[in-house]
Amino acid sequence: GEDVEQSLFLSVREGDSSVINCTYTDSSSTYLYWYKQEPGAGLQLLTYIFSNMDMKQDQRLTVLLNKKDKHLSLRIADTQTGDSAIYFCADHGSSNTGKLIFGQGTTLQVKP
Amino acid sequence: DTAVSQTPKYLVTQMGNDKSIKCEQNLGHDTMYWYKQDSKKFLKIMFSYNNKELIINETVPNRFSPKSPDKAHLNLHINSLELGDSAVYFCASSHTSGPSGKETQYFGPGTRLLVL
Numbered sequence: 001g002e003d004v005e006q007s008l009f010l011s012v013r014e015g016d017s018s019v020i021n022c023t024y025t026d027s028s029s030t031y032l033y034w035y036k037q038e039p040g041a042g043l044q045l046l047t048y049i050f051s052n053m054d055m056k057q058d059q060r061l062t063v064l065l066n067k068k069d070k071h072l073s074l075r076i077a078d079t080q081t082g083d084s085a086i087y088f089c090a091d092h093g094s095s096n097t098g099k100l101i102f103g104q105g106t107t108l109q110v111k112p
Numbered sequence: 113d114t115a116v117s118q119t120p121k122y123l124v125t126q127m128g129n130d131k132s133i134k135c136e137q138n139l140g141h142d143t144m145y146w147y148k149q150d151s152k153k154f155l156k157i158m159f160s161y162n163n164k165e166l167i168i169n170e171t172v173p174n175r176f177s178p179k180s181p182d183k184a185h186l187n188l189h190i191n192s193l194e195l196g197d198s199a200v201y202f203c204a205s206s207h208t209s210g211p212s213g214k215e216t217q218y219f220g221p222g223t224r225l226l227v228l
Contacts (some may be wrong), residue, residue: 031215037153042202043219086153097168098143098209100217102155 002026004091006103013111018079020106022072022089031092032065033100034074038085046074046087076108084110115139116220118203124226125193133188133223135203143167143209144186145217146178149200161186162209193227200224 003025012018024032029051035043049056049063049072056063062075076083089103116137125131137144145160145168160168164180175191190197200222207214 033216035219042221043155043204045216045218048216088155092215096209098145098160098162098206098215098217099157099168099170105153105155 002091002093002101004089004101004103006087006089006106008104009107009109011109011111012079014079014081016079018076018083018108018110020074020076020087020089020108022074022103024070024072024089024091024101026091026093026101027070028094029070029091030094032063032072033090033092034061034063035088035090036085037088037105043088079108079110081110081112084108116203116205116218118201118220118223120223121221122224122226124228126228127193127195129193130189130191131193131225132190133201133203133225135186135188135220137184137203137205137218137220139205139207139218141205141207141218142183143206143215144180144183145204145206146186146188147202147204147219149202149222151199155202159186159188160209167209195227198225198227 033048034046060077064073086105088105090100119134143162146158149155158172159178161180177189180186203220204217206217
């Protein structure tokens, strides 16, 4: 079945760039998403990319998609302590059921 | 103003009890979902409804029964609660179930269920 994998932990210094990586197995993926979860909170949609795009930029966020390698990354420029959270990659696939397959989440720790 | 809301936010109950979690969205979306997040933060879909009709039921025990009285509401009823049901339950909604470009899902704040 479909699978989404992420590394579990990333630590960076404030002001540095963070790059969170994700790999997926579904070759018919349509949309891929990044969600952010702060402690004790719900999931906040950060950004998404359609499968026919290579890159999407939104202020400090840059999403890169390598469809051939089924690799997705989220780059956060000028990382701030408020960016500390768990980041989830999610794959929609091509079904019409709306089912999202989530990665395990990457905990981003930003040190002052 | 809240787009997707859930009640209650916290639920502590004894094993064997029956409880319900309510979800409402004011986004005018057609599709609603329930996800379960376990203690390791892993998120898995449980159910989805499109226009009040069930379209996903992901091998969830039949102690869990979703009910959609209308498009804007999807409630989750759990019978005979077990210790393993302790988790965070998230409701979400989207315009459509896709793929159409309108399937982006918006999540509620979660309900933290603890079964003792």
